[in-house]
Amino acid sequence: MVENRPVLSFLTHAVLIFGVAFLCFPVWMALVASTHEGSELTRAPLPVWFGDQGVVNYTRLIGEGIPAVGGVPLGRMLWNSFVMAIGISVGKIVISLMSAYAFVYFRFPGRMIFFWLIFITLMLPVEVRILPTYDVVARLGMLNSHSGLIVPLIASATATFLFRQFFLTIPDELVEAARIDRAGPIRFFWDILLPLSKTNIAALFIILFIYGWNQYLWPFLITTDTDLYTIVMGIQRMVNSESRPIWDAIMGTAILAMIPPVIVVLAMQRLFVKGLVESEK
């Protein structure tokens, strides 16, 4: 702040409070709705304060699910989402670390070709090649499996570039020292490179966890088995069901679906900001 202007200060806080209200209000309404009995949510105006059905609603959702839409317990869906998110983020980090290491620390024929092959994947989001990718997965017999949910999504140009960029900033002297001490490439990777990359790995993990958790189209296409539904995609069946939407259950599901990623972001805010700003540039 350069000079003191009370009017401007007032305006500043007004803007921020309006922004916070705009972002938080939908979640507030969802939270409130999820604690009422379904019959109270059939007609406007809706209550804006909590009801007393919260515990009942959430226990039923997590343990039994909603019979009208298949009755898959949300506990199951949350577990599937968790497996998928962890699988995708760990998978992306592992294979990207490996290939970035190869690109930076080795000279081998075909290096540039491989590099460009990976680079191209930046331009091919799942959404634009849905049908043929689905076809490939179907032929490999990976429909309705956790590996089908995870493996096709673990190639990552962004992560590879990020690690490559980071490896390039590590002083050459470390390699020389390692070689003098007769440490081979694998030893160097484990004992020197990996410990140095810890912060970067953690920051990237947050971004990738959110990416994996929030996948929608992919699980929607390749899982027809209700035991494999993920929560972000499962909510769609409730919204578009034949009967009238059961709002208390839908909003409860929405809340449960956003809790894990939101907690990750809030608990690791500093790392999250670092991961976001660096992985995008």
Added chain:
Amino acid sequence: MQKRVVFRNRWLPYLLVAPQIAVTLVFFIWPAYRALETSLFIEDAFGFSRQFVGLDNFAALWANPAYLASFGRTVMFGLSVTAISMGMALALAVAANRVIHTASTYRTLLIWPYAVAPAIAGVLWFFMMNPTVGIVAYWLEQWFGYDWNHYVNGNQALLMVIIAAAWKQVSYNFLFFLAGLQSIPKSLIEAAAIDRAGPVRRFWSIVFPLLAPTTFFLLVVNLVYAFFDTFAIIHATTNGGPADSTSILIYRVFSTGFLGQDYGSSAAQSVILMVLVVGMTIVQFRYIDRRVNY
């Protein structure tokens, strides 16, 4: 691009890149090639026979008023989402950059929607605006006598998905604008203040031009987000309706291929979108190159 000192090993580097390359070839390059190939054929719905038709699928799209209308809507949708979310984010970032004591509290309260899945964001607004129970629809009715029903009114449905898509993207833009603002040297602002430039003048003459790289970067990212990542918002709520009014290009690829079973046309639409992404990625990288140089 590479270290001066490297390890020597004949097979290890290949082993290291193998998993990434395998996944890329099987799940990215091959399907993309298949999409290109399929776009040149007409296939019957059962996959028994297919016929080479050259660019007919593309010509058919060009001649299809529904597709062209969808193109126009997508541009409208993309520009609206980008304008709303970037405008709000910029205002919030400027404000958050000005407060001192409560800055981190505000930041915490503003960044969490980044973690909310697009599908969930769509469902939240779908609930808020629902004509029978939604609180926003109720307020519109009570205070303005405005009849909101996105089940029948296409423009209202489009507005609903625009708001949901923009809502989710505000925090992302906010973080980047804030980082951009914090990198502007304080001395420039102070010098301007000494020259008696007011806050508004300072913003437009100094802060905004210096933010240009961030703004441009976000412009591309937001358009890509609006064109591709918003599929979930639309699929989870309006399903492209009513009467195609919210079926943007990415939704059409899906509905033509999976629901309509017209593989040739769906593949042709995929190819058009791929060209679009490639173009945008090139624009983005050219800009990054230039920024690194200056």
